Amino acid sequence: MHVPGKIAVVGGGPAGAFVAAQLARSGREVLLFDEKLAWEKPCGGGLTDKAIARWPFLREAAAERNWISHCELIAPSGRGVSFQLDRQIAIFSRKVLNGLLLERACQAGAQFCHARVTGIDRTAEGWALCTSSETHSADFVVLATGARNSFREKFSTPQGPENFTIAVGYYIPGSHQTVQIKFLKELYGYIWVFPRADHFSVGICGRMQGMNTAGLRRVLDDSLPEFGLSLEGARFYAHIIPSLTVKALGRPISGNGWAMIGDAAGFVDAITGEGIYYSLRSAELLANAIEQDAPEKYSAFVQEDFLPELEHASRIAGRFYGGKWMGRPVVERMLQLTVRSKSFRELMRDLFAGTQEYSDLRERVQRSLPRIGAEAVVSMFWEPSRTLFPLRSRE
Ligand SMILES: Cc1cc2nc3c(=O)[nH]c(=O)nc-3n(C[C@H](O)[C@H](O)[C@H](O)COP(=O)(O)OP(=O)(O)OC[C@H]3O[C@@H](n4cnc5c(N)ncnc54)[C@H](O)[C@@H]3O)c2cc1C
Structure with a gap:
């Protein structure tokens, strides 16, 4: 594959800003486009410990966010469970998070272009990217345009x-x-x-x-x-x-002179909707591949890293929301065990921290089931008042 010289990154959300920062820091010429600058992109803004631990600047940066160590889960019945998290979640305004990431990219030397890219076309030398007022050339294009990726059909297959x-x-x-x-x-x-x-x-x-x-x-x-x-x-x-099906997750995310990252590639957990971690991680994996002058390795890096986890989430999402476990809806059973069993609460904490993967969740539950069951029985006899609280009357 052609070794990229000048790299155009289309989209300056978490994925685009992160890849631009890493590539510019390693000496690449990077042109980063975003039509909106830092903006309040519709989002929860929640970052799990998995993300914060991997990229310490998210903890260390002087940026406004809320550190959360308490969680309430409420079942369809309206009854809920409340528990402490052992690793905090950071909740960012997206304007703040995007601003932080864009500033890192600019400080690393990426050239920022405040414009919407309206066309991307192949040329004899590489690519031509059009905005309303200019045309820019590039050797490699990174599509980081988010979930409403208007270039998907041009580069890969459409998604239903x-x-x-x-x-x-x-x-x-x-x-x-x-x-x-x-x-x-x-x-x-x-x-x-x-x-x-x-x-x-x-x-x-x-x-x-x-x-x-x-x-x-x-x-x-x-x-x-x-x-x-x-x-x-x-x-x-x-x-x-x-919220990609397993089949859609298998579609190409890169080709000759281009790659997709973040939401543009559909990298979101189909159960939780968590996408910021995968935006940053896919950006990092693409930058690693380009730094090795081997952008073609990007797909394999993703496959080795987080793709199996996203496939797993996609496979079990229907069962999580619509299935039954031990005779009751999964969610109701999950909340009940969170109330009654210390071991199950630990598992829930790990899920919230992002450190419990779906791939070995079933095995962990099966392994711990005797203990979870014993704790639940003891709790029913010794702590009969410890039940799901009714949401409206918890105050
Ligand atoms: C309501 C909601 C709640 C969510 N809550 C969470 C959460 O709590 N935690 C979590 O981890 N994830 C959450 N997500 C998912 C998360 O928002 C995304 O996964 C994440 O923003 C993806 O980052 P990205 O950089 O790939 O795309 P985006 O953040 O969408 O960034 C894409 C950027 O590209 C720019 N752009 C697009 N087209 C062009 C163009 N043609 N030219 C120039 N610029 C362009 C846009 O202006 C935008 O800035 C939520 C999503 C939604 C919708």
């Missing part, structure tokens, strides 16, 4: 609606120190309340039989009072989240 979920939400003034997640009957997704430094990102994502964006919004509006929230001062947002 089964590969996306809808997300709608609000930024609401206020804050506290607890992440709240509520599951709903027949929703293949959840409602989240993510408290940031000075506001909440509150939203609903997923698929619901016969439900469109307006319907999901109504469900969210109706649920806000349960969390003690109202629409006063709220700002609405809507977006899509990649």
